[in-house]
Structure formats: C-alpha cells, structure tokens
Amino acid sequence: MAKRSTRFAATGLALGAALSLLGTAGAAEAAPSGTSGYAATVQAHSNLRDAPRTNSRIWGTTTKVTEAGVACYTRGQRVTAGGYTTDVWYFGTVIDYDIGHIYSNVWMWGGNVNVGADPAPGIPGC
Structure with a gap:
C-alpha cells in the first residue's frame, strides 16, 4: 500500500x-514586451493606425485599456485631444484580450499611450 x-x-x-x-x-x-522593447498600455477607444497621422487607415480600436509593446517612436501629425497635444506617435504591437486580437506593426498616437512623457525616455526613434 x-x-x-x-x-x-x-x-x-x-x-x-x-x-x-x-x-x-x-x-x-x-506578453507584448517579448516582441517589442518597451511595455506600456494604450487607453480605451484608441485607434491603431498604419501611419502616424489621423487620416491613415485604422487597423482596429481598443475596447479597454490594453497592453502594448512599443518598439520606437516618430514625430508625425500633431493632434490635440482631451486637453493634450503631441506629435509623437509610437510604433509596436497591441494585444486586445477582450476581442482576442493582436495588432502588429501599428501606430498609436502618443496621447493614448501611457508612458509618462512624449517621447518616453528609453524608447528609440524609428
């Protein structure tokens, strides 16, 4: 026994x-940080685009605060929304778990990416 x-x-x-x-x-x-250099989050209802300007194609829109892996940033179209203005756009990957979708190689307006400053320290230019 x-x-x-x-x-x-x-x-x-x-x-x-x-x-x-x-x-x-x-x-x-x-984990998005495994595919990109800098882990961040993107605000709910943020458009994910194919270029750093508001008239570019929208690949998707986040449904809630979503994880992102940011590879780099560039200066693109200057946008003002919610009292915040910036021309910084971040490039990377966004994972929206609510709809089960991974958006790769998308641009996110800096005002929607929670990194603390535009451009965020440590994130290289594209």
Missing part, C-alpha cells in the same frame, strides 16, 4: 509541474 501511495503522489507532482509549465509558457508568449 505504501508503494501505491508513493507512486500516485509522484504522478500527481509530475502532472502539477507539467500544468504549471504550460500555464507560464502561454502567458509568456502573449
């Missing part, structure tokens, strides 16, 4: 370890 309990305990530990590894591997693959 002792051998049987030990065998079941070992099997349970191995299964638990395997499930733990699978759970962390899935989370690591979804």
